[in-house]
Amino acid sequence: MIFGKTKVEQFSRTVTKENAEKLTASLQIPIGDLNVTPLSGDQIMEGDFSFSKEKLRPEVNYTENQQTGMLIVKPENSSSISFKKHVNEWRVKLNKEIPLELKVQSGAAKASIDLKGMNISSLHMDMGVGGTTIDLSGDWKRGFQAKLNCGVGKTKIIVPRNIGFKLKTDKGLGKIDSTDLMKIGGTLVNELYEESGDPIEIHLNLGVGKVELELGN
Structure with a gap:
């Protein structure tokens, strides 16, 4: 071709x-x-x-x-x-x-990484x-651990609704756009996090770029 x-x-x-x-x-x-x-x-x-x-x-x-x-x-x-x-x-x-x-x-x-289901x-x-988009929306039966090392460019993470979710970073939350999530100390969580026994937990290593978190469907 x-x-x-x-x-x-x-x-x-x-x-x-x-x-x-x-x-x-x-x-x-x-x-x-x-x-x-x-x-x-x-x-x-x-x-x-x-x-x-x-x-x-x-x-x-x-x-x-x-x-x-x-x-x-x-x-x-x-x-x-x-x-x-x-x-x-x-x-x-x-x-x-x-x-x-x-x-x-x-x-x-x-990169577009669709992990739904x-x-x-x-x-x-x-x-x-x-730029990178990671889609974690949809129904999850169990959580997992993730480590994301961000470089230059925008990283968008679509956060699930049906399971607990937590994001933490070593460099603070200043570069993270997260209007849909709650801040607890140096972490971001969704509404189900505190009552979820097996959440999705992400450790984010921030680079130069921007990170956007969006609550999925």
Whole structure:
């Protein structure tokens, strides 16, 4: 496929679950656009990838050790990729039923992480340059721990209504827009936090950018 004068390659990949009862997934995108959404069915992952530089071609590696699946998606060699305008789009769907430890590393990338209805065990995100939206709305049966390292750019977190939620940061709350939440000491919580025995708790490491919290539906 050709956009203007830029030739863009595309490929799709599906990963099938064998015996895994839990999953660790690592998505490492150096530049471009990352979109993560829930996946119904028995597949571990469905991914559609578009890229204009061969060095950006992602490798999809999946192994199982006993009952744990390990998924890694990353370019083979991105160390020498410049910040010029390349096409690099990842559309990744992850199984929403299996317990998931999700790790995301985004360099100069825009990320949309939709975790509604997923079975998250833990979340760790390292964000570089670019905007990020993390959607935690929807119905949650249990909470989890998350660590978010924010870089440059805007980070938007859509907060759930049906489960307790708490956000804390080492640098205070000055850069956080949070009109929908309550401040308790150096933390932000929703209305259900104090009565929730298993909340979602986020530790936020603030960078240069801005963080916006919005109460979801």
